[in-house]
Amino acid sequence: MALLCGLDLGSSGVKAVLVDPDCGIVATAQYGLDLYSDAPGWAEADPGQWWAGVCAVVQELRAIVPGPIAAVAVSGMVPAVVPCDGQGRPLRRAILQNDARATNEIKELRRTLADLDLVALTGSVLSQQSVAPTALWLARHEPDVWAATVSLQGSYDWVARRLGAEGHVEQNWAIESGLYRLDLSPLERVVAATDIVWPTLLPVRHPGDVVGAVTAEAARATGFDEGTVIVVGGADHVLSAFGAGLLSNGDTLVKLGGAGDILAVSDELFLDDRLYLDAHPLAGKWLPNGCMATSGSLLRWEQHLLGDVDLATLDAEATASSPGALLALPYFLGEKTPLHDPDVRGVVAGLHLGTTRGDLHRAFLEAIAYGFRSHAEIFAQGGLTLGTVRVTNGGSKSRLWREILASVLQRDLHSIINHPGASFGAATLAGLGVGVITDATYVLDALEPGEVIAPDSRQIDRYDERYQQFLALAEATTEISHLLARSTP
Numbered sequence: 001m002a003l004l005c006g007l008d009l010g011s012s013g014v015k016a017v018l019v020d021p022d023c024g025i026v027a028t029a030q031y032g033l034d035l036y037s038d039a040p041g042w043a044e045a046d047p048g049q050w051w052a053g054v055c056a057v058v059q060e061l062r063a064i065v066p067g068p069i070a071a072v073a074v075s076g077m078v079p080a081v082v083p084c085d086g087q088g089r090p091l092r093r094a095i096l097q098n099d100a101r102a103t104n105e106i107k108e109l110r111r112t113l114a115d116l117d118l119v120a121l122t123g124s125v126l127s128q129q130s131v132a133p134t135a136l137w138l139a140r141h142e143p144d145v146w147a148a149t150v151s152l153q154g155s156y157d158w159v160a161r162r163l164g165a166e167g168h169v170e171q172n173w174a175i176e177s178g179l180y181r182l183d184l185s186p187l188e189r190v191v192a193a194t195d196i197v198w199p200t201l202l203p204v205r206h207p208g209d210v211v212g213a214v215t216a217e218a219a220r221a222t223g224f225d226e227g228t229v230i231v232v233g234g235a236d237h238v239l240s241a242f243g244a245g246l247l248s249n250g251d252t253l254v255k256l257g258g259a260g261d262i263l264a265v266s267d268e269l270f271l272d273d274r275l276y277l278d279a280h281p282l283a284g285k286w287l288p289n290g291c292m293a294t295s296g297s298l299l300r301w302e303q304h305l306l307g308d309v310d311l312a313t314l315d316a317e318a319t320a321s322s323p324g325a326l327l328a329l330p331y332f333l334g335e336k337t338p339l340h341d342p343d344v345r346g347v348v349a350g351l352h353l354g355t356t357r358g359d360l361h362r363a364f365l366e367a368i369a370y371g372f373r374s375h376a377e378i379f380a381q382g383g384l385t386l387g388t389v390r391v392t393n394g395g396s397k398s399r400l401w402r403e404i405l406a407s408v409l410q411r412d413l414h415s416i417i418n419h420p421g422a423s424f425g426a427a428t429l430a431g432l433g434v435g436v437i438t439d440a441t442y443v444l445d446a447l448e449p450g451e452v453i454a455p456d457s458r459q460i461d462r463y464d465e466r467y468q469q470f471l472a473l474a475e476a477t478t479e480i481s482h483l484l485a486r487s488t489p
Contacts (some may be wrong), residue, residue: 001016002020002021002049002068002070002073002436002473003019003020003026003065003067003068003069003070003195004018004019004020004069004070004071004074004427004428004430004431004436004437005017005018005019005058005061005069005071005072005073005206005224005427005430006019006022006072006074006075006233006422006423006424006425006426006427006428006430007054007057007058007072007073007075007156007159007233007237007423008072008074008075008076008236008421008422008423008426009033009075009076009077009155009156009159010033010076010077010236010240010307010422011033011035011045011077011096011258012032012033012035013030013031013032013033013091013424014030014031014033014053014054014056014057014423015028015029015030015057015423016028016029016049016054016057016058016060016061016423017061017420017424017427018029018061018064018065018069018427019422019424019427019428019431019446021253021436021437021442022090022413022444023375024419025082025424025446026064026065027061027064027065028058028061028420028423029056029057029058029061029064030057031052031053031054031057031245032045032053033045033046033049033050033053035096036051036450039101041100041103042099042100042101043095043096043097043098043099043100044093044094044095044096044099044450045077045080045093045096045155045295046093046094047090047093047094047158048081048090049091050155050158050159050160051159051221051274052463054159054162054163054222055221055222055223057148058221058222058223058224059222061223062223064486068225069224069225069228070228070229070430070434070436071228071230071231071429071430071433071436072163072214072224072228072229072230072231072430073160073207073230073231073232073233073426073427073429073433074156074157074159074160074233074426075143075156075164075233075234075235075236075239075240075371075423076154076156076159076233076235076236076237076422077096077097077098077154077155077235077236077423078154078155078156078176078236078237079097079129079131079173080095080096080097080154080155080171081092081094081095081131081135081152081154081175082094082122082152082153082154082155082158083138083145083146083148083149083151083152083387083396084149084150084151084152084153085148085149085156085207085439086150088151088153088161088162088167088296091145091149091211091388092142092145093150094155094158094359095134095138097128097129097176097357098128098129098259098293098376099128099133099134099353100128100342101137102128102133102136102137102322103128103342105110105132105133105134105136105137105140106126106127106128106130106133108136109126109132109136109190109193110126110196112193113126113190114191115173116189116190118178118190119271119272119273121179121181121182121187122175122178122182122187122272122455123175123182123271123276123277123278124175124176124178124273124275124276124277125273125340126178127336128342129172129178129276130177130178131152131177131178131179131289132178132179132190132194135152135194135196135198136194136196139194141198143245145182146196149199150199150200150402151167151199151200151202151431152169152199152201152202153167153169153173153202154169154170154173154260154352156170156233156234156235156236157169157170157173157232157395160211160230160232160233162216162218163212163215163218163222163224163230164212164213164214164215164218164224164230164434165211165230165232166211166212167202167203168202168203168204168205168232168443169203169204170204170205170206170232170233170234170235171184171201171204171205171206171207171234171264172209172234172235172238172278172279173235174204175277175278175279176235176278178190179186179191179201180201180204182269182277184204185427185465186201194240194281196308201383205232205250206232206283206304206402207232207233207234207238207239207281207429208231208232208281208429208432208433209231209232209433210229210230210231210232210434211230211232211235212230213226213227213228213229214227214228214230216429219371220274222431224380225302229430229433229434230428231256231429231432232429232430232433233425233426233429233430233431234281234425234426235278236421236422237255237261237278237281237289237291237422238263238278238280238281238287238422238425239281239421239422239425239426240253240255240392240419240421240422240425241253241263241265241287241289241425242280242425242428242429242443243419243420243423243424243425243426243428243443243444244390244392244416244419244424244443244447245416245444245447246263246264246265246280246287246390247282247440247443247444248265248387248443249265249267249285249384249387249389250264250265250267250384250385250386250388251264251265251387251390252264252265252376252386252390253389253390253391253392254372254386254389254390254392254405254413255295255391256295256296256391256392256393256394256395256396256398256401257294257295257393257394257395258294258296258297258362258437259292259294259295259296259297259336259362260289260291260292260294260368260371260372261288261290261291261292262276262289262290262291262372262375262376263288264288264289264379264384264386265280265286265287266285266287266288266384267283267284267285267286267288268286269276269286270286270287270288270379270382270384272378272381272382272482274290274337274338274339274340274378275288275289275290275337275338275375275378276288276289276290276291276387278290278336279439281425281429282440287462288379288382288384289337290336290337290338290378291336291337292335292336292337292368292371292372293329293331293333293334293335294330294331294332294333294337294368295330295331295368295395296393296394296395297316297332297333298346298364298368299311299331299361299364299395301332302314302360302361302364304366309357311398314357314358314361314396315361315399315400315401316358316360317356317357317358317361318358318359318361318365318400319400320358321356321358321359321362322359323362323366323404323407323459323462323463323466324366324462324463324465324466325350325355325359325362325363326348326349326350326351326355326359326360326362327346327348327349327350327363327366327367327466327469327473328346328347328348328349328360328363328366328367328468329344329346329347329367329370329435329473329474329477330346330364330371331344331345331346331347331474331481332345332346334485335371337375338375338378339375339474340479342485343476343481343482343485343486344477344481344482344485345435345477345484345485347473347477347481348360348363348374348399349473349479350363362400362404363399365398365400365401365404365468366404366408366463367470369404369405369408369409369463370408370466370467370470371402372405372408373408373409373467376409386409386411388412388414388467389413389414390414390415390416391408391413391414391415391416391420392415392416392419392421393403393419396415396416399441399451399453400456402415402419402451402453403453403456406453406454406456407455407459407460407463408453408463408467409455410455410460411455412452412453412454412455413452413453414449414450414452415449415450415451415453416447416448416449416450416451417448417449418448419447423442424446425443425472428442428443428446
């Protein structure tokens, strides 16, 4: 039995799976992580805690299934920034992709690089996910750290290196960082625009590449056997989509996590400054995608505001509410795609003394669905027609939310039962890297399909009308949102 291990470094925990290629997933484990926000807008994680989590979950997996592991691959948040010394040791906590400290540096670099078509060169605009503004912030505010920095890595590449891999960055860290062109060559103009001394950029490797073997030291700490092959993994949202069976042009995944992600497979390079762009693990394919700042996180805020009522109760009350009774904008953390505007704010319109909490809850579910529809329309404008639409993550447990999404998107929604996410995609890449798995369609056979929900024909016209009003409300309230954001800490 040639077992494969997939690790995933998430915002809240390290997840791990063991896969037997003949039987599928045979064991899972999880380890909780802390997030740090020492100042408004900051988002950090401790690489030492990542490593402790990796050691704990691997030991747990080995206790459940003690057989030999042929290969391991790692997935994680992207593009997290880990400044490292010459031995690959972190010099500070990692700065995560949703960190918003470098707003001034973003504005400066946008002005400096105004003549450069960054979308054509890198696939994305300069934003809070770009690494150059973060590096400039470090050089200005933590000069000792920056002076000691010999390399920059992402979350999953750093863990792979700690296990024994050669220093590298994975292709989608490179693309999303904004430091490399789409052909993965360094983009010197962006580096030079910061006017600071940079460490040498690490070489780029592709998902499925073999990059080393577990060292004796790492084996003692984790429970892996010394010499276990290390295979390049990738960005968590990319490998989650891959592991959910997104292989063919138009295949789409909606992820109802803390944020809201939507990814679609394109056989052609798909460029749009409203979206992000990632490379698919399969060569020649692309994954244009969007990430809305809130999804499940908005519902958690709502729960807390309403006295920690459980979501099942809110869903039941919202089911009794009329579709479109209220109209909401879900910009409670600003908005990432497609607006790229950290200063927009949430809105609820149509409130009256007869409004119920079911009306409010339904409005939030509908607002997030409208956000996904705006992304689907961008795909369509670029000539990418959605094919099979799958839905995963915690929010997919809500049947009401899936019903609303199906009707707003006007597409059948295919659920996946107990989808393990990016860790399964990483394990599959590990198998492809060492030849234990020979075909990427393996992921399709390993999925357990769930319920398919069709659009409700009775609601389509109402949701069409409300969607247009959603767009109009966003446009009408942007200026006042900006004024409020800039005058309120």
